[in-house]
Amino acid sequence: MNKSHAISCPDISGLKPLPRDFYLQDTIEAAKALVGKLLVHCSPEGIISGRIVETEAYLRDDPACHASRGMTQRNRVMFGPPGHAYVYFTYGMHFCMNAVTQPEGIAEAVLIRALQPLEGMELMRRNRKGARDRDLCSGPGKLTQALGIIRGHNGVDLTDSCLIIADDGEKQGELVQATRIGIKEAADKPWRFYSRRYAEWVSRVDREYR
DNA sequence: ACATCGATCTACT
């Protein structure tokens, strides 16, 4: 499955990845808690990282969730153990990355929608030629391109691989709750979260809930 | 085997 170069890379920037238990909490809570954390890719070219500023939750019985109609070739990683990356290809040209939550057999995940670029900005600019710095990672397809996340990362362990999520202790700031973007089914579910503090980096600012 | 369209992005009007 992860046959490609999918890389092993110990000790990413000396950061300690979030423990697997983190991904066992309620998926909506995990989506909130992931805002403010770091996504770090130890790419073949060097370390590229950003702060997660926007997420969306996808639940097992949610018609907008890829896994809601059962396991397929594409979504099988979502049915696996928590703390792994579910990366899928869409619109013929983009990859999107999720963090799988819930125990094996229960398919839920958190889509990472935007980052504040941190380390490796030169690599990001090279990967996203023509984009303004503000738009290097301001969308799910943009951030995977900026970080070099591809099909081969589908299924990698976010607690121990070239791709990790870690906590550097920074405060996430006030959370804004809004509806998810680009879906038709369950479009009313307010399961998108972003940080007001980092709002300049999100994919878009919408009508707020609560 | 075929048709549809997507958890998107960019460029252009």
Added chain:
DNA sequence: GTAGATCGATGTA
């Protein structure tokens, strides 16, 4: 605001 790119997952036959 709207269209085009581009391909593979999925549903129907």
